[in-house]
Amino acid sequence: MGAILEKIEKTLTELLAETRPSSLFAAMRHAVLGGGKRIRPQLCLASSAVVGGRAEDALYPACAIELLHSYTLVHDDLPAMDNDTMRRGKPSVWAAFGEATAILAGDALQALAFQTAARAPRNGEKILAVLAEAGVGVVRGQSEELSTLNPSTSQPFNLSTFQPDIDFIYRHKTADLFIAAAVMGAYAGGGTEADVARLREYALNLGLAFQYEDDLLDGDVGFPPEEAKRRIADHTAAALASLEGLPGDTAFLSALAQRLACRTA
Amino acid sequence: MGAILEKIEKTLTELLAETRPSSLFAAMRHAVLGGGKRIRPQLCLASSAVVGGRAEDALYPACAIELLHSYTLVHDDLPAMDNDTMRRGKPSVWAAFGEATAILAGDALQALAFQTAARAPRNGEKILAVLAEAGVGVVRGQSEELSTLNPSTSQPFNLSTFQPDIDFIYRHKTADLFIAAAVMGAYAGGGTEADVARLREYALNLGLAFQYEDDLLDGDVGFPPEEAKRRIADHTAAALASLEGLPGDTAFLSALAQRLACRTA
Numbered sequence: 223m224g225a226i227l228e229k230i231e232k233t234l235t236e237l238l239a240e241t242r243p244s245s246l247f248a249a250m251r252h253a254v255l256g257g258g259k260r261i262r263p264q265l266c267l268a269s270s271a272v273v274g275g276r277a278e279d280a281l282y283p284a285c286a287i288e289l290l291h292s293y294t295l296v297h298d299d300l301p302a303m304d305n306d307t308m309r310r311g312k313p314s315v316w317a318a319f320g321e322a323t324a325i326l327a328g329d330a331l332q333a334l335a336f337q338t339a340a341r342a343p344r345n346g347e348k349i350l351a352v353l354a355e356a357g358v359g360v361v362r363g364q365s366e367e368l369s370t371l372n373p374s375t376s377q378p379f380n381l382s383t384f385q386p387d388i389d390f391i392y393r394h395k396t397a398d399l400f401i402a403a404a405v406m407g408a409y410a411g412g413g414t415e416a417d418v419a420r421l422r423e424y425a426l427n428l429g430l431a432f433q434y435e436d437d438l439l440d441g442d443v444g445f446p447p448e449e450a451k452r453r454i455a456d457h458t459a460a461a462l463a464s465l466e467g468l469p470g471d472t473a474f475l476s477a478l479a480q481r482l483a484c485r486t487a
Numbered sequence: 488m489g490a491i492l493e494k495i496e497k498t499l500t501e502l503l504a505e506t507r508p509s510s511l512f513a514a515m516r517h518a519v520l521g522g523g524k525r526i527r528p529q530l531c532l533a534s535s536a537v538v539g540g541r542a543e544d545a546l547y548p549a550c551a552i553e554l555l556h557s558y559t560l561v562h563d564d565l566p567a568m569d570n571d572t573m574r575r576g577k578p579s580v581w582a583a584f585g586e587a588t589a590i591l592a593g594d595a596l597q598a599l600a601f602q603t604a605a606r607a608p609r610n611g612e613k614i615l616a617v618l619a620e621a622g623v624g625v626v627r628g629q630s631e632e633l634s635t636l637n638p639s640t641s642q643p644f645n646l647s648t649f650q651p652d653i654d655f656i657y658r659h660k661t662a663d664l665f666i667a668a669a670v671m672g673a674y675a676g677g678g679t680e681a682d683v684a685r686l687r688e689y690a691l692n693l694g695l696a697f698q699y700e701d702d703l704l705d706g707d708v709g710f711p712p713e714e715a716k717r718r719i720a721d722h723t724a725a726a727l728a729s730l731e732g733l734p735g736d737t738a739f740l741s742a743l744a745q746r747l748a749c750r751t752a
Binding site for chain 1: 506508510558559567585586587588593595597598599601602605611615618619622623633634
């Protein structure tokens with residue numbers, strides 16, 4: 223996967239090359255390049271490979287999902303949202319370039335994600351539909367989380383009975399992008415609908431395990447750590463079980479699930 | 488076009504039906520429904536018809552371009568951008584729903600635009616690529632305009648020599664969406680590449696005339712009114728000339744160009 227990761231960085235860099243207006247593209251590069259674990263692109267490429275695709279088949283979908291993910295981070299960090307001034311050890315985009323440019327850079331990154339996915343060499347229409355579904359889904363998850371955090375914008379709030387719907391939020395905020403990465407990869411690699419269904423199930427569980435692990439690492443989990451650990455173990459097991467029946471070598475996808483469940487950052 | 492406009496309103500209403508979380512979709516409906524001249528959807532549908540398409544062929548692309556246009560207005564109105572509290576005689580989305588929901592509603596409308604365009608019954612891949620190109624282009628235009636208005640974020644500023652590049656800004660901020668509307672319509676209707684090229688040229692000139700007219704109506708034009716009027720007349724003439732050679736009845740497109748050049752609101 224090392225050579226492939228280099229290819230992803232190179233392609234992202236090319237997609238974000240100096241273009242007028244330069245401040246917009248500088249902000250977009252700041253958001254995307256020089257950081258990030260590229261988990262979703264790896265998932266996309268590995269999903270293509272496991273159904274028999276070549277690396278090139280899924281290169282643009284892999285970059286597209288990273289661009290979409292990056293835009294959500296740029297907008298999440300805005301003062302009206304999480305108001306974060308730092309991201310990946312650097313100033314967040316709005317802190318470095320101003321709020322207006324951060325709004326626009328996020329908007330352009332979303333459009334660029336679709337433009338990039340449209341360059342997939344096969345099944346472009348299906349791939350774009352999958353990306354669009356995730357694009358709506360991720361915002362539904364963020365919006366649900368927001369009304370949880372800012373109950374004044376939502377229903378009357380009663381702390382003693384209030385229970386945010388973590389399943390809905392995580393399913394959409396996090397898992398939808400994992401699912402899109404895997405399903406786009408499966409289509410890009412020419413997989414069957416049965417392969418697509420297996421990879422969708424794998425990615426759903428991978429995404430949920432990833433988000434619970436994220437919360438555990440942040441110390442920001444909505445229930446006891448033991449419960450979070452149990453959920454991580456369950457979803458990781460379900461992800462691994464979903465790999466059964468795929469035509470290719472599942473070693474990378476299997477290792478990815480185990481790695482994400484045990485990560486320390 | 489009356490029955491078709493009703494169909495557009497109905498389809499937009501269906502696309503924005505109550506979905507969880509309800510505050511997000513309420514904000515999206517507020518942005519899109521109950522207002523707007525639907526110029527871009529009309530352009531899309533008429534472009535499909537003039538190359539021989541049926542109305543249904545371009546219905547989803549027509550709604551998609553309106554969703555994309557609507558998201559740009561939602562984000563334009565934000566406090567960090569134009570800081571407008573009113574839009575089409577109603578509170579703007581952020582004024583009615585808060586900044587965070589307005590950011591998310593705009594983001595979701597952009598994704599929904601792509602999801603909607605993906606439902607076009609033919610040439611879906613080309614249609615989505617055209618929409619994505621416009622999605623990047625419109626932000627480039629807005630960003631260029633922003634650095635003109637807020638020169639502190641850009642190069643050292645000298646009022647006496649500074650001349651915003653109106654051609655670049657209008658080409659992208661406004662004409663890119665007109666072009667996408669027409670070209671998507673032409674592909675949706677099964678037009679030839681020669682038809683696509685004619686409609687692209689028509690829409691470029693229509694968009695530029697529209698924007699100069701907009702500025703004249705706002706009293707916000709960057710040069711003498713006579714110069715603006717001359718440009719409107721020139722671009723309208725160029726738009727009309729581009730209709731030559733199209734296979735179908737160009738009466739609607741011809742009237743649209745003349746109507747936009749003489750509008751009073």
